[in-house]
Amino acid sequence: MSGLGKVAGDQLAAVVERIERIEEEIRELAEGKKEIYQEAKGNGFDVKILREVIRVRKQDPKERDEQESLLDVYLQAIKGSSKVAKAA
Amino acid sequence: MSGLGKVAGDQLAAVVERIERIEEEIRELAEGKKEIYQEAKGNGFDVKILREVIRVRKQDPKERDEQESLLDVYLQAIKGSSKVAKAA
Amino acid sequence: MSGLGKVAGDQLAAVVERIERIEEEIRELAEGKKEIYQEAKGNGFDVKILREVIRVRKQDPKERDEQESLLDVYLQAIKGSSKVAKAA
Amino acid sequence: MSGLGKVAGDQLAAVVERIERIEEEIRELAEGKKEIYQEAKGNGFDVKILREVIRVRKQDPKERDEQESLLDVYLQAIKGSSKVAKAA
DNA sequence: CACTGGAAAATGCCGC
């Protein structure tokens, strides 16, 4: 070992260890999540839609509505562009 | 019949619940991780570099195995192509 | 240089080069795309929704409707689960 | 007035068009890339390893800069923490 | 408060 103070080195090692430990736990949970999806798939559910269900439930309904509305506005705007001016 | 049957519906609800539970746990762990970084920062460590340390350590094992000199990889890539190469 | 036949080696080099060239071009185009999004943002458009517009237009309407329907079915099924049996 | 005005609508349409155009080009290039791999495969190269070659070459420059020995990184990570370390 | 960079999710592709 060359230039680290012992205390600082120990501190660094501890920090790194704690973080890697947590990341490992996260990895395991993510693994479990994947398994649940696979299991659901095996039971006939559509995984893609299932993910969307989770996503939708995550954002509150209000926000959700706003986004959908804006999406509609955009889609409409494109349809109407350079065709009809369409009474605003 | 429209929609899912009662049983399937319950099954679906269970799946969703389990996934959301896991995601909550992951969120908590991620939160903990952030705190560790902040704490380390408070102790004078450079968070950015700290992240780099973690990242490098993560890649380290992989690379050692897969990069045992670029030449080896090339040699492998060529294996079996000597005959064909002439045909080119 | 040690063990590659000249011809095979040249062939390999050519392949690698061509691929890297293409990947470079892709990178540049992706870069351009990002810029367009930024420009749009500067003009007051909501980038997130804009991305969704692109996504929606990519999938044909029929498929799109099916997915939305299924999503509704799932969401309904969860709402109803372990509450009312609801005439199937 | 509901929705976007005509001008904004046209602007939006233009943006969408440009993006879709670029994505199309990217698709074509990606297609070409795939073909090169297939062609190489036909010439006796192992595609999987070929991909690895590309990947390794991509990471190579990065690593050389960022991993000029883990020790350097650690040393940097510690910079300025010697005082604090005592306090721990 | 925009920007960059990094984590997480989603999609697509390949081999079995």
Add this chain to the structure above:
DNA sequence: GCGGCATTTTCCAGTG
């Protein structure tokens, strides 16, 4: 046709 792998895309937190 499915599962795993790799790539791409999306999202979010930190930083200036």
